[in-house]
Amino acid sequence: xxxxxxxxxxxxxxxxxxxxxxxxxxxxxxxxxxxxxxxxxxxxxxxxxxxxxxxxxxxxxxxxxxxxxxxxxxxxxxxxxxxxxxxxxxxxxxxxxxxxxxxxxxxxxxxxxxxxxxxxxxxxxxxxxxxxxxxxxxxxxxxxxxxxxxxxxxxxxxxxxxxxxxxxxxxxxxxxxxxxxxx
Ligand code: S3P
Numbered sequence: 001x002x003x004x005x006x007x008x009x010x011x012x013x014x015x016x017x018x019x020x021x022x023x024x025x026x027x028x029x030x031x032x033x034x035x036x037x038x039x040x041x042x043x044x045x046x047x048x049x050x051x052x053x054x055x056x057x058x059x060x061x062x063x064x065x066x067x068x069x070x071x072x073x074x075x076x077x078x079x080x081x082x083x084x085x086x087x088x089x090x091x092x093x094x095x096x097x098x099x100x101x102x103x104x105x106x107x108x109x110x111x112x113x114x115x116x117x118x119x120x121x122x123x124x125x126x127x128x129x130x131x132x133x134x135x136x137x138x139x140x141x142x143x144x145x146x147x148x149x150x151x152x153x154x155x156x157x158x159x160x161x162x163x164x165x166x167x168x169x170x171x172x173x174x175x176x177x178x179x180x181x182x183x
Contacts, residue, residue, distance in 0.1 A: 008083070010084050010107045010109060011101060016131065016132050017122040021086045035083070036083045037085075067097055074100060113158045154173050
């Protein structure tokens with residue numbers, strides 16, 4: 001494959017609790033790629049947690065910070081090692097971000113699981129997620145976002161398999177091979 005055709009990134013999308021961070025880490029380990037969590041970037045840039053950004057500045061401020069972090073990340077893809085990127089659940093839904101992702105031409109993978117599963121996972125983790133506190137609005141958000149997530153080139157079920165199995169499925173479906181030490 002010519003150098004220019006090698007993927008520079010795989011973006012993992014899906015609802016909160018779909019497994020983007022855990023599967024992303026496992027996939028990055030498997031491929032010897034970098035792992036980037038966009039939420040971590042946003043928090044580092046802002047110097048405060050996502051929950052604090054929502055509480056103190058509101059969702060729109062968070063969305064603007066998210067788009068700025070995504071732009072930065074896309075700008076560095078050609079100079080850094082390839083990356084597995086976990087995007088926040090709302091990131092691919094915003095039109096501006098969807099256009100940036102389409103324009104960059106990299107791979108998008110939808111991690112999918114039923115609402116009850118993602119909600120239970122979110123409740124079991126310490127990360128504070130402002131948009132999943134109340135079950136009914138969260139369920140509606142889940143339904144509204146699904147069509148956006150389904151635009152990804154690959155859908156992987158994370159409810160019926162382990163993190164490692166999901167990572168292996170992605171690598172195999174996209175024919176991604178582990179980076180050699182000297183690449
Ligand atoms: C959000 C998802 C969160 C985080 C923020 C908003 C969303 O990320 O970006 O709380 O709108 O779905 P995760 O999907 O990684 O939990």
